[in-house]
Amino acid sequence: MEGVSYQRFPKIKIRTVRDDFMKFELRETDASIANALRRVMIAEVPTIAIDLVEIEVNSSVLNDEFIAHRLGLIPLTSERAMAMRFSRDCDACDGDGQCEYCSVEFHLRAKCINDQTLDVTSKDLYSSDHTVVPVDFPDSSTGLDNADNRGIIIVKLRRGQELGLRAIARKGIGKDHAKWSPAATVTFMYEPEIYINEELMETLTLEEKKEFVESSPTKVFDINANTQQLTSILLLNAPTLYPVGSAEFHSVFLQIVDSNQICSVEIFLSELMACENSSFYNVQLSHFNANFVVHFAPFQVYVYDAEAYTYDDEVLKKAEAMGKPGLVEIHAKEDSFIFTVETTGAIKASQLFLNAIEVLKQKLDAVRLSADTVEADEQFGELGAHMRGG
Amino acid sequence: MEHGSFQDESQATFSLTDEDHTLANSLRYTLNQDPRVTFCGYSIPHPSDARANIRVQTTGDLARDVLKDSCQDLMLVCQHVRSTVDQAVMEFKNKQWVESMTIK
Numbered sequence: 352m353e354g355v356s357y358q359r360f361p362k363i364k365i366r367t368v369r370d371d372f373m374k375f376e377l378r379e380t381d382a383s384i385a386n387a388l389r390r391v392m393i394a395e396v397p398t399i400a401i402d403l404v405e406i407e408v409n410s411s412v413l414n415d416e417f418i419a420h421r422l423g424l425i426p427l428t429s430e431r432a433m434a435m436r437f438s439r440d441c442d443a444c445d446g447d448g449q450c451e452y453c454s455v456e457f458h459l460r461a462k463c464i465n466d467q468t469l470d471v472t473s474k475d476l477y478s479s480d481h482t483v484v485p486v487d488f489p490d491s492s493t494g495l496d497n498a499d500n501r502g503i504i505i506v507k508l509r510r511g512q513e514l515g516l517r518a519i520a521r522k523g524i525g526k527d528h529a530k531w532s533p534a535a536t537v538t539f540m541y542e543p544e545i546y547i548n549e550e551l552m553e554t555l556t557l558e559e560k561k562e563f564v565e566s567s568p569t570k571v572f573d574i575n576a577n578t579q580q581l582t583s584i585l586l587l588n589a590p591t592l593y594p595v596g597s598a599e600f601h602s603v604f605l606q607i608v609d610s611n612q613i614c615s616v617e618i619f620l621s622e623l624m625a626c627e628n629s630s631f632y633n634v635q636l637s638h639f640n641a642n643f644v645v646h647f648a649p650f651q652v653y654v655y656d657a658e659a660y661t662y663d664d665e666v667l668k669k670a671e672a673m674g675k676p677g678l679v680e681i682h683a684k685e686d687s688f689i690f691t692v693e694t695t696g697a698i699k700a701s702q703l704f705l706n707a708i709e710v711l712k713q714k715l716d717a718v719r720l721s722a723d724t725v726e727a728d729e730q731f732g733e734l735g736a737h738m739r740g741g
Numbered sequence: 742m743e744h745g746s747f748q749d750e751s752q753a754t755f756s757l758t759d760e761d762h763t764l765a766n767s768l769r770y771t772l773n774q775d776p777r778v779t780f781c782g783y784s785i786p787h788p789s790d791a792r793a794n795i796r797v798q799t800t801g802d803l804a805r806d807v808l809k810d811s812c813q814d815l816m817l818v819c820q821h822v823r824s825t826v827d828q829a830v831m832e833f834k835n836k837q838w839v840e841s842m843t844i845k
Contacts, residue, residue, distance in 0.1 A: 356814050358774040360821045365829040375829070377822075384818065387767035395763070701830050708823045712816050714764050718757060719812040 371535075373692045373700035376542070385688045389537050391707040394525040395714075398429035398533045398697045399455060399483055402438075403519040410512045411471075421505050422518055423530045425473050426486040426695040427455075433706055435522045449519055455483045457518040463508035471514055472502035483520065486696035533703055535693040541683035543660045545571070551678050552652055559673060560652050566669035573655035658689060743805055752780075753804035755795045761785065765793040768808075771815045777802050 361380035367373065377385055404419040411418070436453045444450030456479040463469035473485035485502060506514060525532030555563070557574075564572045660681065670678035692700050745753030757764070765783040772781040772795075780798040797804045 356771075356775045356810075358771060358814050358818060360818060361825070363822065363825045363829050365826075365833045368830060368833055375826075380818075381770050383766040383770040387763050388822075390761075390763040701826070704826060705823060708819045708826075711764075711767075712819045714760070715768075715812045715816050715819075718755075718760075718764065718768070719809050721757075 368701055370699055371694045371696055373690075373704065375690050375692075377539070377688045377690055379686055380688075381686065382688075385539050385690070387711060388704075388707055389539060389690075391711050392537045392692065392703055393532055393534045395710050396533050396698070396703060396706045397432045397435075397522050397524050397710075398531050399427050399432050399435070399520050399522055400528075400530040401425065401427070401457065401518045402521040402523065403449075405517045407515040407517065408513050409516070411506045411508055411514050412512075413506050418506060418514070418516070422476075422516075423528070425476070425503055425505075426533075426697045427478075427483050427520055428486055429483065429533065429697045430702070431480075431482055432522050432698075433709065437523075438521045448521065451479075453521065455480045455520045457520060458516070459505075459518070460515045461508060462513040463510050466510055469508040470501060471505045471508060473505065474502035475505075476518075488696060533694050533697045535695050537690070537692050539688045539690045540658070541662075541685065542687040542689055543657050543662070544682045544684055545654050545657050545660065546680045547572075547652060547654065548677055548679065551675050555673075555675070557650055560650060563666065563669055563673065563678070564652060567660075567666045568663060569659040569661055570655055571657065571660045571666065572652055575651040575653050745804060750803045750805075751801055752798040753796075755797070755805075755808060757793045757795065759791045760793045761791065762793075765795055767815060768795060768811060771811045771818070772797060772807070774814070775807060775811060777807055 359379050361384070362378045363375055364378070365373070365375045377388075401419075401422045404415075404422055406415045406418070409415055409418065413421075438444075438448030438453045441448060441450060441453035443452045448454060449456070457476050459471070459476050461469060461471045461475055474487075476485050478484050487500070487502065489500065508514065523531035525534075552560070560574055564574055662683065666679060667681070670676060692703060694700050694703050698706065742756045742758070743753050744756060762785065765785070769781055769783045772778050777799045778797060779800055781796065783793055783795045785793050795808070797808055799807050
């Protein structure tokens, strides 16, 4: 073997983790690996969903297959899914794929007896395995309503209508049917790098800066109004220029030295927010009238949220339209991705990512080991002979 | 399934059934990182047919060995990602716990 492979090992940093949501950064890897992970998370991580429905009685307004379809789409907590077997691979059951190792049984029975409409919800589904139950969202958004969090409504019944059924849930992957997909959305974006050309930026007026900042559909830039850069204060009575330098202040203490005394005046910059480059101020002290002019460096445009940038080139087009084409430079870092993973509740978000890696490894194992089999040669003996001879 | 020649075993096309871009693209990327590989690409002959062809040409080593090694490399990458995620989640949870403690 000649050399070692030049492959890189990626780095991960987690930004937020909740039960059904995860945002993290994946660095030092290629888009093909990021895409492979995304595809596996959506389509190939196994979950459990209702697959076979036996309707005993149904006098509701929805027909049997309609209700069966809705039942299939209900998300079930699927922590067991990775360890479970596919029904078709199960050798414990007598062929009908309904044993306890490869499936979970549910039953539901509802009849409306009073005049009020009865909502048949996912909470009415009773499972034979307490670890596989319809996902329950403790809905924290509306504090008042969630007192009776009713679950997903399957069908509504009028007086006299009845629904009774038995359902079998099996393991499956999103590729077969979307009901088995554990992901609500999985997205990744390239991390943007934004450089502001400060020299060009200073040649813009405040109006132009505001226009530039507002030209972006999402808030990527903002104008720094509070901490302006105070460059100097010119005292007009006794003309002394107090150079302040280009540090940032919220307020400035000005020491005015009179013949008799020293007075300190505090100037709050928040009061001077509307000013442009220089303003004239007058401060009345006990006996001393201080007139001074303050000089500010122009308002600063800074990057408020680089990741809000959606790679529309609106800000670049605006810069060109204003006649300043190199104003900002935006690159997408080619090996840095920001993933957003949101699940249906069937699996935790962090668990989904780990399962996806596990499934990807299993696929690789299958390819690696299949290259060893001699079956192919036997099946395609003619092809081999053709290759040999031809 | 490997389509190649018995005369020259350094180049072959591997036809993988029930596979799609998910595996083929990431394998292609990993194969390209290997210095023994002179050419590597993949194609999906028809979208309705779940089959992916991966072509590998090497500097002399057996194509199937190079493919197997790349599978191994990609598995190592997955393993690394997995342990990094575990660690990162733990760190994040600890950080959150510490922050919630200090606010109180």
